[in-house]
Amino acid sequence: MSNSNDLEALKKKCLDLRAQGYNCAQAVLLCFTDELGLDEDTASALTLGMGSGMGGAGEICGVAAAMAAAASRILEKENGQKPDKTEVYALVKELFADFKERNSGRLRCSELKTPGAVKNCSELVCEGVEIIYNRLHR
Numbered sequence: 001m002s003n004s005n006d007l008e009a010l011k012k013k014c015l016d017l018r019a020q021g022y023n024c025a026q027a028v029l030l031c032f033t034d035e036l037g038l039d040e041d042t043a044s045a046l047t048l049g050m051g052s053g054m055g056g057a058g059e060i061c062g063v064a065a066a067m068a069a070a071a072s073r074i075l076e077k078e079n080g081q082k083p084d085k086t087e088v089y090a091l092v093k094e095l096f097a098d099f100k101e102r103n104s105g106r107l108r109c110s111e112l113k114t115p116g117a118v119k120n121c122s123e124l125v126c127e128g129v130e131i132i133y134n135r136l137h138r
Helices: 004-019 024-030 040-054 062-079 085-102 121-136
Strands: none
Touching (some): 004 024, 004 121, 024 062, 062 085, 085 121
16 A cells, blocks of 8 residues: 555544444554555454543553554564664654644544544544555655
């Protein structure tokens, strides 16, 4: 995948997954299983507890959690070898910074979903897909 049509197709897939009942973290990560060499069942199982702010607790947004879950695989794909913890942490901070920049500095689900919030979860998952896609195709 390497153009805007591909990105739009991934966003549509993400929204379709949400409509099928997958949580935000699952929907985002499942869009990249092929590209990151992940098994869909395992990716789905590992992100099941990350939705609605980590198990419904309203903490870190599931979209951000999915980005963090993808970080080591993104680096492995880029570098052809398993990254170390320092590299992964740096990438997670980079991905989070992009997400926070788009969302008034917010990363917590409960803050993103306040009454009158500017964006809904559908828009947030699409942003997560875009952030991962842009990193993979820079």
